[in-house]
Amino acid sequence: MMERQMTQDRKMPAKKPKQKFNLWTFLKDLPKKVVKFLRNVVHELRRVTWPTRKALLTYTVVVLVTIAIFGVLLGLYDFIFLQLVELLVKI
Structure with a gap:
């Protein structure tokens, strides 16, 4: 209860007035x-843990295989639905 009362007594800090945009200063x-x-960009890029050449090759192969699998599946689904639509149109 004491804690709740203390938080209610605190005042929010006053907001600073917004400064007008000055093109010359900008x-x-x-x-x-x-x-x-x-x-800052250069500093952050130095902190990055870059993958080894072997890991990079592995990740690249995994991504390409995944894209190929999903491409084949999407093409297969497209073909199946196209055949179903053509069958429904003939009816």
Whole structure:
């Protein structure tokens, strides 16, 4: 009960007033922001655990085989439904 009362007494922090968009400031800061973004991208890419060549080959083969299987199944379903529709049209 004491805990509930404490949370009710707390006030939310005041919101900062929204600043008006300034095109000149935006354009002036844009190169700095782009450079900072690209540095962060490079930093994150260095942290990535890249797969080995063998693992990459394995993953690629698995994806290609899966795509081939689903392609054949989709083609088979398409053929079957096409035959069923043609059969229904003849009736």
